Amino acid sequence: MRSEQEAARAIDLYADMVRRLCLIHLKNQADSEDIFQNVFMKYVLSTAAFENEEHEKAWFIRVTLNACRDLLRSFFRTHTVPLEELVDLPAQAPPDTRWVLEAVLSLPEKYRDVLYLHYFEGYTAPEMGKILHKNTNTVYSLLTRAKNLLREKLGGDGNG
Amino acid sequence: MVDRLQNAFAAVKAEESLKEKTLAAVSRRAGKRRTAPLLWAAACLAVFLGLGGGLFFTPVSAISVDINPSLELSINRFDRVIGVEGYNEYGKKVAQSVSLLFADYSQALDTLLASEGIRDCLERGEALSIFVACDDPKRSGEMLKKVETSAGSGRGVHCQTGNMADSAAAHEAGLSCGKYLAFLELQSLDSSVTPEDVQGLTMREIRQWIAELSGEPVSEQDYETGHGHGKGCRHHHGQDT
Numbered sequence: 001m002r003s004e005q006e007a008a009r010a011i012d013l014y015a016d017m018v019r020r021l022c023l024i025h026l027k028n029q030a031d032s033e034d035i036f037q038n039v040f041m042k043y044v045l046s047t048a049a050f051e052n053e054e055h056e057k058a059w060f061i062r063v064t065l066n067a068c069r070d071l072l073r074s075f076f077r078t079h080t081v082p083l084e085e086l087v088d089l090p091a092q093a094p095p096d097t098r099w100v101l102e103a104v105l106s107l108p109e110k111y112r113d114v115l116y117l118h119y120f121e122g123y124t125a126p127e128m129g130k131i132l133h134k135n136t137n138t139v140y141s142l143l144t145r146a147k148n149l150l151r152e153k154l155g156g157d158g159n160g
Numbered sequence: 161m162v163d164r165l166q167n168a169f170a171a172v173k174a175e176e177s178l179k180e181k182t183l184a185a186v187s188r189r190a191g192k193r194r195t196a197p198l199l200w201a202a203a204c205l206a207v208f209l210g211l212g213g214g215l216f217f218t219p220v221s222a223i224s225v226d227i228n229p230s231l232e233l234s235i236n237r238f239d240r241v242i243g244v245e246g247y248n249e250y251g252k253k254v255a256q257s258v259s260l261l262f263a264d265y266s267q268a269l270d271t272l273l274a275s276e277g278i279r280d281c282l283e284r285g286e287a288l289s290i291f292v293a294c295d296d297p298k299r300s301g302e303m304l305k306k307v308e309t310s311a312g313s314g315r316g317v318h319c320q321t322g323n324m325a326d327s328a329a330a331h332e333a334g335l336s337c338g339k340y341l342a343f344l345e346l347q348s349l350d351s352s353v354t355p356e357d358v359q360g361l362t363m364r365e366i367r368q369w370i371a372e373l374s375g376e377p378v379s380e381q382d383y384e385t386g387h388g389h390g391k392g393c394r395h396h397h398g399q400d401t
Binding site: 007012015019047048063066097115 | 161162164166167169171172173174178181182183185186187266267271274282305306309310311312
């Protein structure tokens with residue numbers, strides 16, 4: 001089991017990333033908070049040895065995505081959570097930020113991870129393939145389709 | 161579009177209150193670890209005995225952990241651990257020292273790998289073999305991913321999948337799945353080897369024995385390469401029955 005200091009360091013380093021991954025998969029604050037806490041709890045309980053910070057970061061991405069998917073698939077959630085939920089977007093965000101995030105969230109789930117990992121975290125398709133356990137060519141296809149769909153939704157400013 | 165996307169994602173940050181709450185929960189949980197699983201187990205037992213214990217207590221998959229302690233977790237369709245069986249003396253001791261019943265299997269595996277008995281072996285550089293037995297290939301694949309994530313990239317880590325028939329045959333031989341598959345490999349090289357011969361051995365000792373018989377020495381280097389991110393894991397669903 002890892003120490004409290006190690007947990008504090010991990011929270012400092014990865015909290016924002018875990019929060020963003022939760023946002024692009026989960027639609028309410030309560031679920032996001034649960035998963036957020038579970039991910040760091042799992043880190044503290046885990047004995048996984050990391051070769052470097054990149055390896056540790058990839059572990060956090062994988063564990064967060066798995067936790068979000070598990071929650072979305074769980075029996076209780078699929079049978080009890082209402083379909084209409086308020087999307088958990090930053091309250092004070094400028095209108096354009098909200099609009100872009102809403103556009104991302106309106107895309108099918110499979111496209112959101114690649115958009116975030118590529119455009120924000122800077123991962124290449126082969127790197128994303130390893131993290132997401134997907135074939136590199138599949139990742140390229142997802143990324144291209146995601147880009148096109150997003151461009152359509154945002155009005156196609158041609159910078160992508 | 162790239163700038164707008166980056167700005168939008170950058171606006172999402174973990175709230176300080178959430179970070180503080182999480183750190184507090186992590187610290188608190190550490191203190192509660194010994195009692196919480198018992199309470200959770202009791203609550204689950206009460207609920208599921210009332211709501212159809214048959215379904216809940218039917219194992220659909222198993223995870224076998226072999227290092228020196230050799231033990232196996234039986235998993236139900238709800239991904240909960242419904243049985244923990246030690247397959248050697250050391251495994252029985254470890255099984256008694258940790259509370260894994262009714263825990264989510266990936267959490268149980270984390271707890272197991274962090275337990276003193278297994279941690280000591282890992283620190284000594286023993287080979288860790290984790291075997292996922294499941295008849296549903298999709299479920300088996302998902303389990304393997306989680307198991308690989310939990311096992312991490314420590315040296316000598318082997319993860320593999322198979323079906324429940326492997327598990328049944330292993331139990332008949334009095335071995336856990338991981339050790340049973342290694343035993344079959346060994347037996348194919350020397351038919352006089354019996355399950356009793358390997359029961360008390362560590363996975364590293366069995367691997368070394370296989371290497372000696374096959375004439376292909378397995379060095380430390382072999383154990384250290386190809387692990388982590390699941391690269392070195394063997395997948396052989398449906399084989400070795």
